[in-house]
Amino acid sequence: xxxxxxxHLGYIGAEMVPILxxxxxxxxxxxxxxxxxxxxxxxxxxxxxxxxDLRDVTPSHLExxxxxxxxxxxxNDPLGDINPNLTYDVNLHASVALAESAKAAGVGRFLFSSxxxxxxxxxDDLLDETAAFNxxxxxxxxxxxxxxxxxxxxxxxxxxxxxxxxxxxxVSRRLRADIVVNSLVGHAVTTGKVLMxxxxxxxxxxxxxxxxxNAFQACLTAPREVxxxxxxxxxxxxxxxQVRDVANIVADVVPDCEVSFAEGASADARDYRVDFxxxxxxxxxxxxxxxxxxxxxxLYEAYVGAGLxxxxxxxxxxxxxxxxRRLLDAGRLDGGLRWST
Numbered sequence: 001x002x003x004x005x006x007x008h009l010g011y012i013g014a015e016m017v018p019i020l021x022x023x024x025x026x027x028x029x030x031x032x033x034x035x036x037x038x039x040x041x042x043x044x045x046x047x048x049x050x051x052x053d054l055r056d057v058t059p060s061h062l063e064x065x066x067x068x069x070x071x072x073x074x075x076n077d078p079l080g081d082i083n084p085n086l087t088y089d090v091n092l093h094a095s096v097a098l099a100e101s102a103k104a105a106g107v108g109r110f111l112f113s114s115x116x117x118x119x120x121x122x123x124d125d126l127l128d129e130t131a132a133f134n135x136x137x138x139x140x141x142x143x144x145x146x147x148x149x150x151x152x153x154x155x156x157x158x159x160x161x162x163x164x165x166x167x168x169x170x171v172s173r174r175l176r177a178d179i180v181v182n183s184l185v186g187h188a189v190t191t192g193k194v195l196m197x198x199x200x201x202x203x204x205x206x207x208x209x210x211x212x213x214n215a216f217q218a219c220l221t222a223p224r225e226v227x228x229x230x231x232x233x234x235x236x237x238x239x240x241x242q243v244r245d246v247a248n249i250v251a252d253v254v255p256d257c258e259v260s261f262a263e264g265a266s267a268d269a270r271d272y273r274v275d276f277x278x279x280x281x282x283x284x285x286x287x288x289x290x291x292x293x294x295x296x297x298x299l300y301e302a303y304v305g306a307g308l309x310x311x312x313x314x315x316x317x318x319x320x321x322x323x324x325r326r327l328l329d330a331g332r333l334d335g336g337l338r339w340s341t
């Protein structure tokens with residue numbers, strides 16, 4: 001199969017590409033390169049690529065591909081706060097246009113990287129794929145609306161699938177520090193404090209990026225009738241945690257550190273637990289194996305091995321919002337997050 005991976009130079013994409021190559025796929029990337037200066041320990045694997053803004057993709061870019069794995073997005077809630085309209089332009093409108101172009105170009109499968117954040121404030125129940133949407137941020141809403149719009153494109157020749165990833169963690173060539181597990185471990189290693197931004201009470205489903213990649217692979221090999229126009233929560237049901245429990249795991253793994261709270265830390269409205277039974281039972285090749293504790297141990301070893309300092313950690317390199325603001329301040333990006341000429 002010939003695959004196009006959008007966002008192949010991002011946090012998940014940089015790790016997905018070599019795994020797909022090892023599995024024998026013909027892989028091409030599509031990325032605008034916003035995070036080209038954000039390597040951690042190693043650079044992404046080089047592959048044929050299209051340096052195209054997602055908003056500029058046409059059917060001609062997608063001719064000859066068997067599947068599109070769509071990862072590219074403005075990646076989190078703080079980044080979306082720069083300008084909520086940009087979140088909708090990129091994460092919603094450009095994603096739907098990408099699906100339309102893929103269908104027009106004869107692409108058979110469209111794997112959309114959605115998010116469990118579309119459940120938002122979810123209450124006390126374990127939420128499966130039939131649960132009501134309750135997004136509380138532009139990022140979460142963009143995922144809901146993209147799923148709905150792409151579903152309308154499903155046909156005998158075009159099979160979309162929506163992978164609703166739990167909150168990701170894990171080491172990557174393009175590390176992110178702005179997600180909860182990676183953040184807690186980074187603060188512990190560089191400051192001796194496991195710094196919580198909330199009061200620690202919210203529930204989060206958590207998933208290692210390699211288990212996310214495994215889910216995408218499973219959707220590439222699954223029979224069409226299993227994945228066609230279907231949503232799958234991606235994670236493990238046993239891997240729902242309160243943030244304070246994650247903090248205690250970090251404190252147990254990282255020597256000589258203590259749990260602390262950021263100034264003004266309070267309850268987080270994003271509070272939900274998720275049921276992952278559907279993916280675990282219906283996707284034959286889906287075999288998630290990571291636990292948060294194992295991921296914390298991996299992150300600790302990687303941070304120490306890289307000699308990560310407090311200066312490194314507090315800089316812009318591993319924070320998507322800080323990287324974008326640096327490029328904006330330098331005039332390298334315009335207000336629409338396009339490269340300046």
